[in-house]
Amino acid sequence: MNDLKNKTAIVTGGGKGLGKAVAIALANEGVNIGITGRNEENLKETVSTLEAIGIKAAYSVFSIDNEQDVIKGIGELAEQLGGVDILINNAGIGNFGSIEDMPSDVWEQVIKTNLFGAYYAAKAVHPYLKAKGQGDVVNVASSAGLKAGGGMSAYAASKAALISLSQSMMAEWRKQNIRVITLTPSTIASEMSINGGLTDGNPDKVLQPEDFAEWVRDILKMNRRALIANGSIFSTNP
Numbered sequence: 001m002n003d004l005k006n007k008t009a010i011v012t013g014g015g016k017g018l019g020k021a022v023a024i025a026l027a028n029e030g031v032n033i034g035i036t037g038r039n040e041e042n043l044k045e046t047v048s049t050l051e052a053i054g055i056k057a058a059y060s061v062f063s064i065d066n067e068q069d070v071i072k073g074i075g076e077l078a079e080q081l082g083g084v085d086i087l088i089n090n091a092g093i094g095n096f097g098s099i100e101d102m103p104s105d106v107w108e109q110v111i112k113t114n115l116f117g118a119y120y121a122a123k124a125v126h127p128y129l130k131a132k133g134q135g136d137v138v139n140v141a142s143s144a145g146l147k148a149g150g151g152m153s154a155y156a157a158s159k160a161a162l163i164s165l166s167q168s169m170m171a172e173w174r175k176q177n178i179r180v181i182t183l184t185p186s187t188i189a190s191e192m193s194i195n196g197g198l199t200d201g202n203p204d205k206v207l208q209p210e211d212f213a214e215w216v217r218d219i220l221k222m223n224r225r226a227l228i229a230n231g232s233i234f235s236t237n238p
């Protein structure tokens, strides 16, 4: 078992949804948490929740699609929290629509956020993990990246590319004792999936953010010699 107590994790998009749930699950293991996002209100509220658990928590406001801002924000969090051990590369957007109807700038923004954003964050965190001689990066892709369908071209392409990026990252960084974990969850009840009409009208029937968070926590708690390279999670949906 890998004891997570007193480690430091950065969770991008940690102010709501899956990121917030993972931040809380890790805080319950004694992990200090830095969260990022654009909505300062959500970040502040989540930091209060995390501090009430009894760990150190901090936030940084920046958009994940701007590399210089990502480097600055991650640097500030690392300084406040004393380095970084774990990155939960979670920030993402889901815009859905047909190829004809979706404006090109929206299509590009999905790629910029979900692919470039994850690349920038991983690259910015890497020197801190390397300095410690170990670390973990969890890249939150999607089942849509494994198999696309109609009306999701931007999202599915962004996540397919993220899976590919993550595989290269795993091959390069495992030699540095950094575990890179590619996750491809199916629908989980969150603002993104509910607003995108993905929960089939009943969000209670599908996976909840807490289910995802427990899964991530358990993967990270595995002995450091064990690396879950890829994983999917689906709703049982009886």
Ligand SMILES: NC(=O)c1ccc[n+]([C@@H]2O[C@H](COP(=O)([O-])OP(=O)(O)OC[C@H]3O[C@@H](n4cnc5c(N)ncnc54)[C@H](OP(=O)(O)O)[C@@H]3O)[C@@H](O)[C@H]2O)c1
Pocket: 012, 013, 014, 015, 016, 017, 018, 019, 036, 037, 038, 039, 040, 042, 062, 063, 064, 065, 090, 091, 092, 093, 094, 113, 140, 141, 142, 143, 184, 185, 186, 187, 188, 189, 190, 191, 192, 193, 198
């Ligand atoms: N829910 C699902 O069914 C599902 C399934 C598979 C994969 N995923 C993936 O899981 C991740 C989290 O999704 P979620 O369901 O929790 O969605 P969500 O509730 O909409 O949360 C998205 C998070 O990403 C952050 N974010 C989005 N754009 C950003 C930007 N430009 N800069 C910085 N932060 C940004 C948001 O923070 P701010 O609003 O503060 O910017 C928010 O914290 C995403 O990568 C998503 O693709 C979700």
